[in-house]
Amino acid sequence: MMRSIVRALFFVVLACGPMLAWGATAQEQLKAFVATVQSATGSFSQVTTSPQGGKAAPAQQGAFAFQRPGKFRWEVQKPYAQLIVADGKQVYQYDPDLAQVTVRDVGKAIGASPAAILFGSGDLEQAFNVTALPDKDGLQWLRAKPHSTADAGFAQVDIGMRDNLPVRILLLDAFGQTTRVDLSGLQANASVPVSQFQFTAPKGTDVVRM
Template sequence: MNMIKITNSASLFSKLTKSLLVLPVLLTAQQVHADGMESVKTFYEKTQSVRANFHQTVTDRQGRKVQEVQGTMQLKRPNKFRWDYNKPYEQQIISDGKQVWLYDTELAQVTVRDTTKALGSSPAALLAGGKAIEETFALSNAEIKGNTDNKDNLNWVSAQPKDKESGFEKILLGFKDNQIQEMTLVDSFGHHTKIVFSNVEVNPSLNEKSFLFKVPKGVDVVGE
């Protein structure tokens, strides 16, 4: 998928990055922007791979910032992706299309899960999945409440998980020129995660080795 006061940064960050595998988002849809669904359609039809930098900010229910981190991401359909989080919260989330590995460098621990169990109705599946994404998400045009300028001129789409037991509300995706620019997520505890992408490359040639994970020596492996 406790953040009002941080007592264990590593534990908190682990929970936040794991939420990528089961991401929700609070969507405040007020007006319908006709280009949103067109953007997401083009994204799934014409985008086979993406490489970008990202800036992630997490705030608690009261709107107080509790975590901020930057990193890089890569994805290749179907279901291959890599998220590298930089210091002070070094972690990696890597999927080779069959298994998902979450490596916490500070804890020296790797959690491995089967993609069919790890992805489901998750943001990771939403970005790296294929055209059949509407089987697990209900997609619709959306705008952020109170935003008459459609925030940074982005076309917004709401993704509502069809699995009622997912523990999430909605995922909000922002597109510009049919490229993913931003994600907004809110978990069941009211924690808001905002991910802004930059230097987005569409359909770059990605090395398949980027999606393979080799367990470092001395690191514990935990299966779920």
């Protein structure tokens, strides 16, 4: 379960630059973000709820960083440690408690997820059906549905923008669960050390290559 959510959530590593798009739609803001922001750092919190509205997993907090194309770091710090690192070629998903790391090719791991757009330079409409949603909670919203849900691993993703910043992501998975991710402290075009996108398995770690 954790792997499917993490795979689908690669795309949430977001930030947005100082763009003058006052009054722009969420889709226009997102396109501008992809075109202008090459790297970013920030913090996140996320919680997953069941179709009935109850918590399906403990709430999580952590930090992220990314650098185009295809490099990112998604680090869960609370309530337990989890780490995902992509170096541009491979994605490492490390679970310290299990002493295990799963290694996948970046293209296969990201596939048709929004990460292919947000960490690359492609066009959103190539992999998704994108529609505008009504404003809600002071945010401008868009919904992206992958052309092939089998490859993406999720049914749809809603992205809420405000002042050219992605603020909230709502991910609906194939099990009817919704994962809400709130982003904060976004630093666009930040200088990120190369070491943030490198991973070496600790001694004694079980390495599983997919």
